[in-house]
Amino acid sequence: MENHRLQEALDSLKSTKVRMTPQRHAILEFLFNAKTHPTADDIYKALEGKFPNMSVATVYNNLRVFKEVGLVRELTYGDSSSRFDSNTSDHYHVICEDCGKIVDFHYPGLDEVETLAEHVTNFKVKEHRMEIYGACPECHKLKQH
Amino acid sequence: MENHRLQEALDSLKSTKVRMTPQRHAILEFLFNAKTHPTADDIYKALEGKFPNMSVATVYNNLRVFKEVGLVRELTYGDSSSRFDSNTSDHYHVICEDCGKIVDFHYPGLDEVETLAEHVTNFKVKEHRMEIYGACPECHKLKQH
DNA sequence: TATACTAATTGTAAAGATTATAAAGTAAGA
């Protein structure tokens, strides 16, 4: 079922001059099955059992390739490391400031914000990003002792 | 005229147990007069004429103090270094992806986005961030050769 | 299947930003 998206990704890679390697396949598979938004190090640690000699550079190299063909999106939150999302459809994230949990959040609008910004600043607007911060239900409950 | 905001900031620091030092004063003054959104290194370089022996750690230490009392805001853009904004009133930023220029942008709404996110995710929402990306007028003109 | 070409991986070094630490200096109140 979820392998459908993975298969599509593999096909789209094959259609370019990107070679398939066991490491590359494993990284892609891990990303497409991930329910979270893993860091490069998460991926590296998750696969070190299967590929004891894999270099951390391989993880970064592949993430760059996947980004370039549009298969994954990089989420850059100020502190610490980038996170990667194999869901490239338009969606936002709600982030818990206490435990770091990241939840997908769909919202329709915000096109008008881009339009207004374009008018006011004379920029040629291409995209925007938005995140919502707060406390997840679990962390919020804990804080009410 | 702009010294009014600076004076308020100095007073608010004095009202706590934060001591005033020449370095601290200079960093704060630079931030409050800055029209751009400088990085820690920008500040460090701008003041090295006046304080040849100032440590880069002093810049970071003070920025942390200023953040803690709410005098400045840290802007974390994925790649490279954080930027700092002495304008802590609610506003957004429009960023040029070519030259890095950052322009302030005021927009009223987005409270409903927080409300909806709260309902959908059961998070206790505290804040949100949004930036708009594109090409500034100058860079856009250049690309049309 | 063997060959050849080129991309990919590996291991390590390097870069860049930020933080930690300890010693020395100094602001501010008594």
Add this chain to the structure above:
DNA sequence: TCTTACTTTATAATCTTTACAATTAGTATA
């Protein structure tokens, strides 16, 4: 002026990410 706790300085350390060169290995072709 004295005292004390806060601050600065200098430097090392940490963390993430990238660069590099040598080795390995996909894939197209004969």
